[in-house]
Amino acid sequence: MKETILDKFLRKYRIRMVKPTIEKYNNCKLLDIGCGWEAKLLKSIENYIDYGVGIDFKPPKLKTKKLETIESVLEKELPFENESFYVVTMLAVLEHLSYPEDILKEIHRVLKKDGRLIITVPSKIAKPILEFLAYKMHVIDRLEIEDHKKYYNKKDIFEAAEISNFIV
Template identity: 25%
Template sequence: MSQILFHKCKICNANKHILYLASIDFDTSKKIYFLYKCYNCNIVFIYPYPSDKVLAKHYDDNYYGSDTSKFIFPIERFIQFLNNNKASIINKYIKLFHSISENKNLNILDIGCGRAQTLSKLSKLGYNCFSLERTEYQGIQTSSITCYKQNNLNSLPFADNYLHAVIIWHVLEHLKNPTNIISEIARVLNSDGILILSVPNISSLQYSIFKKNWFHLDVPRHLFHFNFNSLIPMLKKNKFEIIRLTTCSFEQNLFGFIQSSMNAILLFLPKNAFYNLLKASSKNFLDYLKLFLWVIISLLIIPFALFELTISKILKKGAVITIYAKQPKKF
């Protein structure tokens, strides 16, 4: 494989990139994928890009879970708590910039929302909620959310200035044209419209430690890997003003470190084995025994994970980048 790639960057249009990493698909094919880093904007991306047919195989029922659960009960409850908390934070930021007293006048879109747990909470707060998911996904079953399904995100199915908030939570890295979708989000957002965005941080301390064993690489589903240098200019180009930025996510950092450590140290075991056992598929006695042993191992790793979380917070090199940004006045 060539160390230098001459190919037009989808973020900045530069043409020269360097081989960054060779990483294996942990889940489906065990195929090796090559990641390149743009000399100009620092975006890291898969090349060659997987075909739509290959990608569709990676968005199956095992990836999404059922319409009611993806993980075992305690994990599901914790995720629901996190999503409710996220909805409360989103509600707070929307209220900072929109003085409409009744939330029913405000429109929110969640791109790649999965089971729409955050949207469900926002719907209960009175917002008009819209979801956008891949056509393969059949999990959203609620009359309180208007659902759209399309795999091509070259355009969003909304008029200019229609939405007051757009959530794209750990989704941008899955898309073939991230610059295009950011431009589309800017188009459909109203004056002072809020963008809530989160992606894995390829410049994180965790990636520096674990490289190809890093849990958040998730090739080939993650087509792009962002850092500040590749993400923020794309937002500013579309007139977004950053109002909150953090690289610290307790749950993403903690579990990312635990599973990445297991991937790196327990070389004789399948990658992401602990994560896969936490999923809500039917389990026999042996599965529960394995899960118990994995939990014991994870408890031994947690002190190191908390130390890494603390250092990452100080250095601003956490496992994920989360941004709240807003559009300017448009009229």
Template identity: 30%
Template sequence: MTEPVEGRSSSFGEGGDVTVVDRFGVWLSKRQIEKVVGPLIGRDVADVGCGYDATFMRTVLDEVRTATLTDVSLAPDLLAHPKVRAIEGFLPETMEQVADASLDVVLCMSVIEHLWEPDRTLAHFRRVLRPGGICAVNVPSWWGKRALEYSAFKLGTSPAEEMDDHKMYYDPRDLWPLMVKAGFMPHAIKCFRHKFGLNTFAVATVTP
């Protein structure tokens, strides 16, 4: 089964439809990534479901060794960037193009909630990481569901089509077992709420 849902033909942000609320969310995710993952200087990093403009990765392209970017579609300048390996398409098939133990960091921000079978994609994250590698995953929580839908359907400050593409919301008790099922060791997983409790964040390290 191809993921995300059949019929989705564009990446987040394609067409310039990123709202102020979305930009604030990206900024909060960036702060959390910097806190739990640390400097990305000289590291091979993947941003899975990075969005059309790969907003976060653009801020660190000068620092990373390589950037693997995956989404349904990517901006032309990213496709041509010498440090970027661009993979356009759907999950989990796009991850099948990434070699085993080839990355130091895998980032996946606000993507898993769009997948019918997230465990398949998470298993690929574990596969492509080297010993000592780090996987960071952000998803909206069940509390965040109410806030996101209010923003989208009542205020019009978030894209309604994104909310209607959600398949699941995750509290720590929901996300943690998926990380274990993917192959990360329980003691190497931290799973917690952030963004004022509206999101759940997991960071897992591949033990040597």
């Protein structure tokens, strides 16, 4: 994937939006699902967590005292014990999955009972805007937009979370 300037801006914007929430859970163990090919979120929060794991189908090779990445298909069982993480993030990932409830059930399994799930998804309202930016303006990656299986509204997210046993 070739990251455009707008793709980079959107990624930074998502990180900036969720970082304050992550900072509230200082010194936690965090899982970033769909960490991307640079694991930017993990790297940006390294000083706020005890340990962070990024998982993606093709993550960067990263292994430090506090951070690591694991290669895995996201629509399979997550390779972690039950209740392993206090925070799980999934930024701009759910819309790419054919069976989002499956990964949400897995997240519920690996998340501690009082843990937090942080998700970002493109909204239904954003669909025509994203398509215009990708197909007409060519300022965001067309392949990323073509890979979107679904666009969400708040109700959709809450329903998927409840089906997966989350308390919303």
